[in-house]
Amino acid sequence: MSLEKDLKFGSKRxxxxxxxxxxxYKFSKEKMQTNxxxxxxxxxxFLAYMPEKDQDAVRRNLRSQGGEPQYTTINIxxxxxxxxxxxxxxxxxFFGRTPTFQFEGTxxxxxxSKFAVEALIDHQVRNAKMVPVGYQWLADVSKYGMGIIxxxxxxxxxxxxxxxEVEDTFLGQGLGTTTKKQQRKVMExxxxxxxxxxxxxxxxxxxxxxxxxxxxxxxxxxxxxxxxNHIKKMAANKKFFNIGALSQKRAQKATENSDxxxxxxxxxxxxxxxxxxxxxxxxxxxxxxxYVELSPKDWGLGENTFPExxxxxxxxxxxxxxxxxxxxxxxxxxxxxxxxxxxxxxxFTPSVMERTKPMEDVISWLLNxxxxxxxxxxxxxxxxxxxxxxxxDLIDPEPGGIIRLREEYFGSDVRQAxxxxxxxxxxxxxLHDTEMMGxxxxxxxxxxxxxxGMLGTGGRKTATEVRSSTTFGVNRLKTSAEWYSATGFxxxxxxxxxxxxxxxxxxxxxxxxxxxARFSGLQHLKVTPQEIQGAFxxxxxxxxxxVDRFAQVSMWANLFGQARNIPQxxxxxxxxxxxxxxxxxxxxxxxxxFRIQVQPDDQIQNQAQAGNxxxxxxxxxxxxxxxxxxxxxxxxxxxxxxVGPAG
Numbered sequence: 320m321s322l323e324k325d326l327k328f329g330s331k332r333x334x335x336x337x338x339x340x341x342x343x344y345k346f347s348k349e350k351m352q353t354n355x356x357x358x359x360x361x362x363x364x365f366l367a368y369m370p371e372k373d374q375d376a377v378r379r380n381l382r383s384q385g386g387e388p389q390y391t392t393i394n395i396x397x398x399x400x401x402x403x404x405x406x407x408x409x410x411x412x413f414f415g416r417t418p419t420f421q422f423e424g425t426x427x428x429x430x431x432s433k434f435a436v437e438a439l440i441d442h443q444v445r446n447a448k449m450v451p452v453g454y455q456w457l458a459d460v461s462k463y464g465m466g467i468i469x470x471x472x473x474x475x476x477x478x479x480x481x482x483x484e485v486e487d488t489f490l491g492q493g494l495g496t497t498t499k500k501q502q503r504k505v506m507e508x509x510x511x512x513x514x515x516x517x518x519x520x521x522x523x524x525x526x527x528x529x530x531x532x533x534x535x536x537x538x539x540x541x542x543x544x545x546x547x548n549h550i551k552k553m554a555a556n557k558k559f560f561n562i563g564a565l566s567q568k569r570a571q572k573a574t575e576n577s578d579x580x581x582x583x584x585x586x587x588x589x590x591x592x593x594x595x596x597x598x599x600x601x602x603x604x605x606x607x608x609x610y611v612e613l614s615p616k617d618w619g620l621g622e623n624t625f626p627e628x629x630x631x632x633x634x635x636x637x638x639x640x641x642x643x644x645x646x647x648x649x650x651x652x653x654x655x656x657x658x659x660x661x662x663x664x665x666x667f668t669p670s671v672m673e674r675t676k677p678m679e680d681v682i683s684w685l686l687n688x689x690x691x692x693x694x695x696x697x698x699x700x701x702x703x704x705x706x707x708x709x710x711x712d713l714i715d716p717e718p719g720g721i722i723r724l725r726e727e728y729f730g731s732d733v734r735q736a737x738x739x740x741x742x743x744x745x746x747x748x749x750l751h752d753t754e755m756m757g758x759x760x761x762x763x764x765x766x767x768x769x770x771x772g773m774l775g776t777g778g779r780k781t782a783t784e785v786r787s788s789t790t791f792g793v794n795r796l797k798t799s800a801e802w803y804s805a806t807g808f809x810x811x812x813x814x815x816x817x818x819x820x821x822x823x824x825x826x827x828x829x830x831x832x833x834x835x836a837r838f839s840g841l842q843h844l845k846v847t848p849q850e851i852q853g854a855f856x857x858x859x860x861x862x863x864x865x866v867d868r869f870a871q872v873s874m875w876a877n878l879f880g881q882a883r884n885i886p887q888x889x890x891x892x893x894x895x896x897x898x899x900x901x902x903x904x905x906x907x908x909x910x911x912x913f914r915i916q917v918q919p920d921d922q923i924q925n926q927a928q929a930g931n932x933x934x935x936x937x938x939x940x941x942x943x944x945x946x947x948x949x950x951x952x953x954x955x956x957x958x959x960x961x962v963g964p965a966g
Contacts, residue, residue, distance in 0.1 A: 328563075335619065339618070340609045343523075346526065348523055361670060361673060395686060397760065403461075408796045410453075410454055417832055420437070420815070420857065421858035422440075422816070422855040423856055424854065431844075435844055437833065438832060441832045447513045453468075457803070459518075462672055464669050464670035465667070467517040467530075467657075470653050471513060472511070472512055472821075474507070475510070476505050480501055481501070485499075511819070511823070512814075524536055526666065529666055530656045531663055533654060534651050537611070538609060543608070544603045545603065550562060565635065605635050609633070610629070610645065612629075629645060649813075656806075661802055671764055674764065678763075682757070686753060692746040700740040702738045704735070707724060707725060765794075800860060804860040805859060813857055829844060831844050872901055879894070879897060879898070879901065
């Protein structure tokens, strides 16, 4: 739906829409920017980056230019270690299962539909590279206390230039000869859901509701810097308009955007306006993409009075280049938000790194003061009577030197000439205090040494003690994982499924994933729009970390051995499938290639006549196991040990 004529640049309606969008953008930014300084500090903390102090700069120059050993301030990235440990746990929980997004039907759908849904979503996750997006999503939570991802349906095309043989013609008649010519061919490269990360400093939700209740607000938006080629592509695809007006105002940059570009540390560079204005294809354009729930009649965009969601794109804060109804199934803003704490009321929640920052500063101070004091004690301090000794001998830095008395003091007590002050390390207890602060951080975050992969001190530990200690610590992280599953991953999975049910029109053979492919023998499945229709729920993540798989294998091996000795149990369960599942649990991924494929007698006979299989011991006679064979050497199925009578 194009509104190019209705929103022509310079018209009253264009100005009305521009003002309405910018009011919402500035209102949200005013509230969000109260945390920008904190976000930048957490960026620096995550990168273990600390601005160099003047004293450290002087010492660095002495080391590099004068070659003098100098002390440097040490910043201990303990918060980074804790955040990355928690991040490792969460990513293992969410992305360690196959498929990553699992579904179950809620209204009596056949099992085949569930397989089709999981195969299609897994295909999109792998081909659209959504796993890295999920990793960054969880990293943003541990770093900023908030993680945002956006999701949309994309149909990507690529243009391929190829040389083809084209028949020569004259006046429309073929000449019977051909000539090689270059031909452009448009090909579909990907069709499906795509997700992307949004930095908290570029996200503008309705501040009247907490971010965790994003869908209850009336607007939300994102900000991005793009190159001019992106604008040209969108205009060529009829998705942007008013490009002529934007081209005339390309040199007009919002001052606020220039300041906002530095809202982080170690970010990509942008061209400087005065230097690159002549090179137009390198100029950046600021885009504000705002989603608004509105009454079209009130905005002059239609006759409907019932509120519906629209999307607007404003370039350089002065030109509306896109406006259309959102039109997606579910009628929701296309963003999903994770927050670090179970808190449905706060606008901002502290991250793992923010909570541990004060204690990390104490650890850095304890270690720096200790090492400074150690360096100080290395410099011997003396009280000297310069009238009694030769001072040149005393200040000689060479080891093993001799200090001479002046001639008039020969024979006197040398202890009266030089006296060394007593040296005492008053910071020795600081090392113990750092361990105490580390334990305090573990208590606050639930990330213990065992979870970090380091055994605690205090003598030998049994496997049970280590497992119990790790389990208690994991319970804290398990609760966070369940919270993320309920508030973020569930919505993300359902959004991708809704988009697929609405826009997918393919007819593809896709790989079946998970236990279905392992045990059913179904490797590929034809996925059509009809197969994925219906109501499905995301199977939530229970938060359990599959770390001790060998302990699970040991438990299953014991159960397997006991079940074998109890006929009632052995006849109730499929021991062959249990064996294969336990093998895969232990890390053996190719166990299925050793499965015996038993075929009916008529298929074996046909294969033998076609020459595709041969008897194990020539034509006729006995099989190696003593079984009988038919004429032609085909084994009689009923005579093979462990296989029931044939047909």
